[in-house]
Amino acid sequence: MEMTLLHLTTGFLLWMCCATHKASAGAACEDPPLIEFGKIVSGIKSEYEENDRVQYTCDPGYALSGSEWVTCHGKVWMPGPPQCLERPCGSIPSVANAAFEGRSKEKYEPGETVRYQCHEGFQVTGPPEIFCRRGTWSTPPICEDVRCxxxxxxxxxxxxxxxQQRYLPGAKVHYECESNSQIMGVNYVICSDGHWTKVPNCRGPVQVLQKDANTPARKNG
Structure with a gap:
């Protein structure tokens, strides 16, 4: 009786061991590989069997290169994990009263830069260059009107x-005082940053006081 019980116990332990080993060996593939700038969004399991599939997607600003679906086949994920590549940028954003340097293209690679040049009479506000990053251009500058x-x-x-109706920065406008008055300082104003400098001042003739002939001269002492 004791031998039979021992045999049964030993057999049960061996079965448990083999069953556990079989379950562990049943995983046909290891966990699917992680990718930069992306993640798995479908088909996630604790263990992967033959013909199991998982789906990848990329972070915003990145485009998938390769198949979004990979399949467990013969302990290997087929056709292999995709890559997430930074998206290029489209056409250059237009800036009022400015032109950009270089030739226009339909597509700009990540990291490319474009420089703007304001038209005459306009001054750039903000960085004059924009750069392509993750499919989006950085904020373009503003060309501010600095004419007067x-x-x-x-x-x-x-x-x-x-x-004129409008004057470029640095332009001078000259004045002439009316008759019997004299200009004080410079006779012009200058256009600077959209504003005129101080207008010239005209001073009238100096009145000389005449002594009254009937007024007796003051004696010394």
Whole structure:
């Protein structure tokens, strides 16, 4: 009786061992490989059997190169894990009152840069270059209008320069004071950053006080 019980116990342990080994050996493939800038989104299991499939996807800004589905076949994932490659950028964003350097292309590779040049009379605000990253261009600059409008008026002077609607930075407009008045300082204004410098000042003639002939001269002492 004791021998029979021993045999049964030994047999049960051997069966458990073999069953456990068989379950472990039943995994046809190891876990599917991880990929940079992507992840597995479908078919995840604790153990993978023959013909099991998993699906990959890429992070935003990256494009899948290869098959999104791979299959466990003969302990190997077929056709092999895909790659996630950084997306290129499309056409260059337009910037008002500016042109970009170089030739236009339909597609720009990641890392490529484009430089803008503002038109005359406009000044760049922000970095003049943009770069392609993950299929998106960085923020383009703004070309701010730094021209000046009509020059300021001076009630005691008139403008002698040819007048325009808009003036480029550095432009000068000259004034001439009315008769019997004299200009103080420079006789012009300069356009700078969209504004005019201080308008010239015209001062009237100095009045000389005449002594009254009827007023007796003051004696010394």
């Amino acid at each position: 409008g009509p020059p300021p008026e001076n009630p005691n002077a008139h403008i002698i320069s040819t007048q």
